[in-house]
Amino acid sequence: MSTDIRRRRAPLEPFTVVSIIGVSLFMLISIAPLWLILSGSFTAESKLSETGYSLFPHPFSLDAYRTILAGPTVVDAYIASGFITIVGTALALACTSGLAWVIARRLPMISRPLAVLTYLPMLFTGGLVPLYLLVTQYLHLANSWFAVILPLLVAPFLVFIQVGAFRQLPESVLESARIDGASELRIFWRIGLPLSKPILAVVGLFYAVNFWNEWFTALLFISDIDKFPLPLLLQNLIANVSASTMLPTSGQAVPVYQLRLALTVVTIGPILLAYPFAQRYFVKGITLGATKG
Template identity: 45%
Template sequence: MHAQKTRYSFSQALFHLIAIAFCAFTTIPFLLTVMVSISGESSVIQHGYSLFPDTFSWDAYRLIFSGDEIWRGYMVSIAVTAIGTGLGLLLSAMLAHTMARQKVKYRNGIALFIFITMIFNAGLVPWYIFVTKYLHLKDTLAALILPMLVNPFHVFLIRNYFKSLPPALMESAEMEGAGPFYVFAKIMLPLSTPIIATVALFYSLAYWNDWGLALWLIDDRKLYPLQFILFKIQSMINYMSTQGNLVSGSQTLPSETAQMAMVLVTIGPIILVYPFIQRYFVKGIMIGAVKG
């Protein structure tokens, strides 16, 4: 009994050590990013990245937040992420619900049509012409939302999860007189919280991190999202650094520290969403990817 208890204590201690080491491996890079972002540029150039820099400086943050553009970019990105995630999730779930129902006559044809879009596309030039000349989305907030509104991969994830639910639930509701929208909103969605939360995270990350749509479709500076503004700032810093330009005549541009500061500025809002979703993530992605 004593030997068994000793083995159990040793195994538990080993597990705790592994967990602590894993937490350290994931936490130290984040702490390093924070410390480098508030380090002096000269200290980073001379000594490299360090958790204990020689000098501290807020030059990187002063450069990033030097104007009102960055705050306007925050508002644009938040609006695009919230609207795009909500609409994309709703349309994807409705489409997945249609494909998962056995009673829908052409559900396999719809699934094939959506699957083809995962493999083939018309190309960038036809896509750009269609979006700008026919949909007239140039320099509009919709240009940052509509092109990414429905993702085929997310549709199939939700469909597979819907197919794992007992059909008897929907059949009994229909026998009681429930319509398709009632079944979808009151039965399917409440039972599908894990996959809905997972796909919501996918959509929100995609919208929040996107800057390509702004590069192609937005010329109005008031509609620039956060990521595109940071991309322009970083490009400007890199260009001026290669040209040997100086700030205030003696201080070098905060190139390395600005990169780390941009990482923290970017992940700020989105990292607040993840703790509320992560408990659904593993269950949702496993069932949505394997079932069906």
């Protein structure tokens, strides 16, 4: 019954109209480039090098995708990225929600110092060299997918997003559970997490996107091409001879414009396909049923 209330109003309220127009506009601006990218990735380089873009894939060409598929082990790269994304997101969510819960509880002597400890790494970093030494020489994680996952495991930004959400949980529900004699851990597991599904979905999505797109730690720590995650492999595909004009111009001739666009399509595709699954949790009032049930 409750959702009806949001719907019951007359459909032609001015703000609703404004919203539809506003969202449509933003949508258009957002996906117009997507179309340019998609269409361009199927357009022959000769046309792209004339205009830089193409509204329709004509003359049609699969050169870029052929180059990508001819490259080494694209399938392996999908597997690597899949592993990094799934395992990474799961571990990250576990660590993040645990930490966020403790901070959100405002426990005396514990929550505030923890919040500060979590925040400081957002400002201070030891730089590349110590991280490199730590991962390669102390943890011996070179060429392991965990070397890609671990440096990004807890993002302070997302911890605080989650803290904010945990703090908005209705205290009355938690309190009644406490009175029923539930332990704090049980409250976290039984009430806190289920009530926070929307934010868990969002934070999980953001982590997943981070892991899926990550190439820099992979570049640092993974030298075995069979273990390259997708973004790194794709980046490598454009033989980046341009690093210096001092270098010989040898190198296979690849369709540069087209290839860059096709690489974008190949990388974005899977995440866009996965997006609706995460979206399910924060589109409609999931919390509602949970609170009342």
